[in-house]
Amino acid sequence: MRFIHIADVHLGAVPDEGKPWSDRRKQDIWDTFAEVIEVAETEKIDFLFIAGDLFQRQPLLRELKEINYLFRRISRTKVVLIAGNHDYLHPKSYYNSFQWEENVYFIGSKEISNISFEKENVCIYGSSYWQREIRDPIYGQIEELDTSKINILLFHGGDAKHIPCSWKKLAEAGFDYVASGHIHQPGSYGENRIVMAGALQPIDQNDTGQHGFWMGDVTKLGISVKFYPVRKCEYVHLPVAVNGEMTNGELIYKIKEILSFAEPFQIYKFILSGKKNPEVEFDIQRILEMDQVVSVVEDFVLDYDFEKMKETYHNQMVGRFIRAMENNPKDAVAQKALYYGVDALCKTMR
Ligand SMILES: [Mn+2]
Structure with a gap:
């Protein structure tokens, strides 16, 4: 049958x-x-x-x-x-x-x-x-x-x-x-x-x-x-590595290059991971407006120089926070907490 x-x-x-x-x-x-x-x-x-x-x-x-x-x-x-x-x-x-x-x-x-x-x-x-x-x-x-x-x-x-x-x-x-x-x-x-x-x-x-x-x-x-x-449409989740040296222009160029090799039936979700320079602004909206891009996930942490910050902000909240976080175990959760905490404190200083 x-x-x-x-x-x-x-x-x-x-x-x-x-x-x-x-x-x-x-x-x-x-x-x-x-x-x-x-x-x-x-x-x-x-x-x-x-x-x-x-x-x-x-x-x-x-x-x-x-x-x-x-x-x-x-x-x-x-x-x-x-x-x-x-x-x-x-x-x-x-x-x-x-x-x-x-x-x-x-x-x-x-x-x-x-x-x-x-x-x-x-x-x-x-x-x-x-x-x-x-x-x-x-x-x-x-x-x-x-x-x-x-x-x-x-x-x-x-x-x-x-x-x-x-x-x-x-x-x-x-x-x-x-x-x-x-x-x-x-x-x-x-x-x-x-x-x-x-x-x-x-x-x-x-x-x-x-x-x-x-x-x-x-x-x-x-x-x-x-x-x-039936290949009319296929969604692709693609990790894109970013680093502390990367500018917005470089990221845009990299994404465009990936898309130039894409099959016409593919639709992309980009997952940006790694470290980003806190001074750099990524233009996520521009990526979202490109053809074949459905979403962008910002899964990176900001690339801070914690040693230097400890010295510069010795008597301020940020410095004290970094020192206090050093007592935590050196695992991924503690690392993320450190990044998020410093990021939040830096935003209040800007
Ligand atoms: Mn069902």
Whole structure:
């Protein structure tokens, strides 16, 4: 049985709001979903699994109609989906009353239930969110499986507030494939029997690395499944070393040079670390206005000459503070406290 597995599409999300590329990213999310639908058609896929959070929030009726139209285009493919914590089954959710195409199977039960497909000898288990958080694990709910069938579980969660689970325990439950969602980084466990799809496209700047969909083949003899990246956008977190000699112009030059080698689909978060001369002002706003820069983290300390300051400000607060801090253990926390303290005191003197 051939399948495609996606999760966390988050249709309706507006990534990097306020940035010039935000609208394009919003549209990319819809376009990528439509592209997956086309792949399902050309690859003659039997099952499309959507493991929760298809929508960023409660879906609008017209949005459900849009995706139902896409599902109609792949009438040979059976679409099985569950609601996640973002698009959970609120009492007023349009999910509750929507008339899906015949090839669409929405598993809306609170507890784990299953749908059997006799012809394909497949049994698909799953449950939906009825609220934003579920703190109970699911193991007690999984009944004994009919091992003559290909058993599949659609699962959304994996952190403390969203159905906590251990992959090891889940692997022991005996499913031929567990199609998971919620964690936005893709990954697999237990010889690909358990796959976390990852967000189809990154939803915010913390969704670093590659994103895409999984396509595979599962039989009673085993599973083969592969990740297919869709490279419309990739967030990169890049540390940039600064030092006490560095001027603002040098930093700007360095950032521009990095960006000149960037792939067009990359968006950067720069983490400035190291030491900065207290006299130098970095123009962070200018960096933030560059193309392909979403944020800048100032993670450096100011480069003070503490020995010299001890002498110069011997009888003043700064001098006394530096001497007092010398009694602390020489660890990273004490170092930071020293820098922050001196910095605060120097600001009052300027
Ligand atoms: Mn989720």
